[in-house]
Every structure is written in structure tokens, then in C-alpha cells.
Amino acid sequence: MVNESATATATLPAPGDAATCPRCRDGRESYRYYFRGRFEFDVDRARVFTSDGRETVEVDDESVRTSLDRSEYDECHVDHVDPTIPGIIAHVWCTDDDGEEVHGHLLIDGHHRAARCLRDGLPFNAYLLTEEESRTVVQADADIPDPEDR
Numbered sequence: 001m002v003n004e005s006a007t008a009t010a011t012l013p014a015p016g017d018a019a020t021c022p023r024c025r026d027g028r029e030s031y032r033y034y035f036r037g038r039f040e041f042d043v044d045r046a047r048v049f050t051s052d053g054r055e056t057v058e059v060d061d062e063s064v065r066t067s068l069d070r071s072e073y074d075e076c077h078v079d080h081v082d083p084t085i086p087g088i089i090a091h092v093w094c095t096d097d098d099g100e101e102v103h104g105h106l107l108i109d110g111h112h113r114a115a116r117c118l119r120d121g122l123p124f125n126a127y128l129l130t131e132e133e134s135r136t137v138v139q140a141d142a143d144i145p146d147p148e149d150r
Contacts, residue, residue, distance in 0.1 A: 039092065041108040042137045046088045049137070050127035056086045059107075059124045064114045067107040073115055083116040087126035091134035108137070 059067075087110020096102050107114065110126060117124035129137065 039106075040139045041090060042139075043088065043109045046090065046108060046129060046133070046137045049129060049133045050086075050088055054127060056125035056127055057089075059087070059089070059114070059126050061118060064118050064124050068111060068115055068118070071107075071111050073111045075115075077112045078116045078119065081112045081116055083113050083120065083122050083124070085113055086110065087114055087124065088129065089126045090129045090137060091131045092138065 088108050089105050090108045092104050092106045094102055105128075107126065110124070114124045116122070
């Protein structure tokens with residue numbers, strides 16, 4: 001899923017583009033993912049962890065496509081995001097149908113930047129949280145159904 005770090009360069013649109021974007025907003029940010037229950041990630045807390053100077057990893061295009069296919073993002077937001085800002089990947093765990101614990105990785109921040117990088121042929125970089133950090137930023141609530149099932 002990940003390779004060594006690379007640097008992306010891009011020409012950014014005029015700052016005014018974000019002024020009318022319905023996606024741009026201030027306030028706390030979280031990311032919700034539905035799989036065998038609801039997972040909610042405290043993105044703001046994850047950003048604090050990743051501000052420690054750690055290296056980024058380059059996420060391969062196939063993994064970026066998979067993340068985008070499994071998430072919602074707004075095309076109108078893609079044009080004015082800064083693709084040089086790394087995303088954040090967390091470790092996730094769940095129990096499969098056989099009762100076995102399955103471990104994987106999930107992009108919790110940077111879907112619009114990832115979409116821009118993929119579209120523009122730029123490398124997408126992300127910070128990888130440690131397992132301990134991931135457990136700190138995730139809240140699982142299996143009692144809340146996936147909205148697709150309603």
C-alpha cells in the first residue's frame with residue numbers, strides 16, 4: 001500500500017475558489033467509516049500526532065483509488081485543495097464472520113487531496129499513525145447502523 005516518501009508539486013487555484021465551496025468550513029473534523037458498525041476518527045487529534053516531524057509515505061495509485069471508491073468526496077472541492085499536504089492513515093481492526101480479528105489501514109484524512117493527486121498525476125503522501133495512536137483516535141460503535149442499510 002505504501003512506498004517511501006516523495007514530494008508533490010502542483011499549481012494551486014486562486015484562493016477565492018474555496019470561498020464558495022460548500023465543503024470548506026471551520027471547526028472540528030472527524031471522519032466516519034461504516035464497516036461492521038460505525039467507526040469515527042478524531043482527525044484533529046490525529047493531526048496533532050502527525051505534527052511530530054515524522055516522515056510521510058507515498059500511497060500507491062491503486063490504494064488511492066480503493067480509498068476513493070469507498071468514500072464520498074465532492075468534486076467541486078478537489079480543485080482548490082492543496083495536494084502537497086499529506087493525508088493520514090490509521091490502523092483499523094474488526095472481527096470477520098469467522099470471529100477472527102482482521103487488521104488493515106484506512107485513509108482518515110485527505111480524500112480530496114488524494115483525488116486531486118490521482119487526477120493530476122501527482123504522488124499522494126500520507127502520515128501513518130502508530131497502532132497506539134490509531135486506537136486513541138478511533139471510536140467504534142457497532143450499534144449505529146450504516147446509513148446505506150436504512
